[in-house]
Amino acid sequence: MAKVSISLDAELVVEVMVLAGIGSPQDSVEAVVRDYIARGHRTETRTDHTDHGLREVDAKPQEPQG
Numbered sequence: 001m002a003k004v005s006i007s008l009d010a011e012l013v014v015e016v017m018v019l020a021g022i023g024s025p026q027d028s029v030e031a032v033v034r035d036y037i038a039r040g041h042r043t044e045t046r047t048d049h050t051d052h053g054l055r056e057v058d059a060k061p062q063e064p065q066g
Contacts (some may be wrong), residue, residue, distance in 0.1 A: 013025045022028040 008029065013029060016032055017023065017025060017028040020028050020031055023029060
């Protein structure tokens with residue numbers, strides 16, 4: 001699996017570590033990202049809605065308003 005390195009505010013990472021009860025900064029941030037993705041999938045399943053339609057709408061030029 002490919003890895004990505006990013007810089008994050010240390011206070012954010014420490015807060016995630018405390019809230020999640022995870023001792024490793026890497027593991028705690030990874031847990032947050034995995035949870036975010038899982039929530040998105042659960043929401044799509046419950047609403048029977050996927051982001052594909054939203055992406056298509058966003059890709060189309062919008063009509064001038066006003």
